[in-house]
Amino acid sequence: MSERGRKYQSDILAILRRGSAPQSAYDVLGELRQSHPKLAPPTIYRALASLMERGLVHRLESLNAFVACQCGEHQHSSILSICEDCGKVEESVVPDLLSVLTNCVSASGFRPRRHVIELHGVCASCGDVRVPA
Amino acid sequence: MSERGRKYQSDILAILRRGSAPQSAYDVLGELRQSHPKLAPPTIYRALASLMERGLVHRLESLNAFVACQCGEHQHSSILSICEDCGKVEESVVPDLLSVLTNCVSASGFRPRRHVIELHGVCASCGDVRVPA
């Protein structure tokens, strides 16, 4: 595993942890530029790539955004649930999830190596305050 | 459901069906420009949005690309399996998948409305020709 981007990894992780909702690479860049005005996009993307390799950050493919991993254990199978109201993301660890999905597609002989599972919906606190239909 | 973009929907669907791998909106635009040189991006995105609403096209969030739906039945729960070798996408329909995932996250009270499930791996035909590790 390479170590590219390590210089700003802790700063970026702190920024992602501070925000309750996912942030885009350019959101992070904007924040970091307050202290390091000359930072350019590749620096951010390199650091995010390393953080993702290490399992400390997840990329939300359906939002083009990033969140800090919320569990102590990294390198796990997880579901990312995105609230369409408040934007917050919850991470659910499901140890055998990948094997369940593998079974679903095993008929075709496909062998998964990485998975993307993102749910869009309404989180508990936003659902509570909603007027019933 | 709006009807925006209907003018080019059948052409776009034909282009997506012709290609075995997912195509970006700009790939589609490039092909359509051969016959309609003045087409602009919003036209493509409008048509793709309508096709997706109708379940005829799926968006691959992790590739920023689009494929034609491969099943007769639309508006279903499916898994999109993307081969990292040949680029082809297989669609697996799993009727109760959404309820399984809902159970996985139900502890938190999250209520899903839409899901994104994409597997990256190696398809059967590419796996066959691989040298074992």
Next chain:
DNA sequence: TGCGTTTTGTTATAATATAACACTTCCAGC
């Protein structure tokens, strides 16, 4: 026909991501 609504066309630009290469840093081996 005239009017509102919807769709389409067009221009411009926003937002996301990476290629390419110069420069620096680090460290192993001499």
Next chain:
DNA sequence: GCTGGAAGTGTTATATTATAACAAAACGCA
């Protein structure tokens, strides 16, 4: 200490993906 290669960083430029904004045309219907 020097030196040379590998790894990391900085910088510029540009590629790729997507949408805002508004003008023009088509459509439906009183």
